[in-house]
Amino acid sequence: MELRFVLRFENVGMRYGIGPEILRDISFSLAPGSFHFLTGSSGAGKTTLLKLMYLALRPTRGLVHLFDKDISVTPREELPALRRQIGVVFQDFRLIDHMTAVENVAMPLRVNGGRHIEIDNHVRELLGWVGLGERLDARPSTLSGGQQ
Incomplete structure (x- = not known):
């Protein structure tokens, strides 16, 4: 079976604690091999969205599917294996100085x-x-x- 989407968000919402909802009703999908940019003003929720995408956070509502797995029902101990299947380039590089x-x-x-x-x-x-x-x-x- 061919993978249609690497990542799919369905009506995702995110809030920190009892604060306001930072992200509301976010729905999109990313196809294998596709290339995307995330832009927006300061405070728009870009970092929160990225953290949801690389599984550093779980949404407070909605569904996130990574490689056709529903993250909301994926046991915590299985998340590291899923994370290893995606690549993240952090803004602060996190490069190792002695390596090329x-x-x-x-x-x-x-x-x-x-x-x-x-x-x-x-x-x-x-x-x-x-x-x-x-x-x-x-x-x-x-x-x-x-x-x-």
Whole structure:
């Protein structure tokens, strides 16, 4: 069976404690291989939405499906395995100083048990796409903020 959506939100709402609802009636789906941008003004709920997407939070209402699994009924102990199937690039980079660009990008894939040669080829291709093909062996301290 082919996966139709990597991620699907259905009428998701989120509030912190007894405060107001930060996100209300959010519905969307992301297809495999698709590419998306999340923009909005400060305080619009972008960070909360991202945390819901990478399973750092569970919604207060609505349904979140990741790889066709309903997160609301997924036991907490199964969440780390699901998280390892997605990639998140944090705004503060979280790069390891003594590792090269290739090694930093490849690390999550290696931790997840991927084959070394396939990972290396894939990472080099990805870094080429974002204009870092000439900086594969550069350490984070030698990269500009934008390159990081």
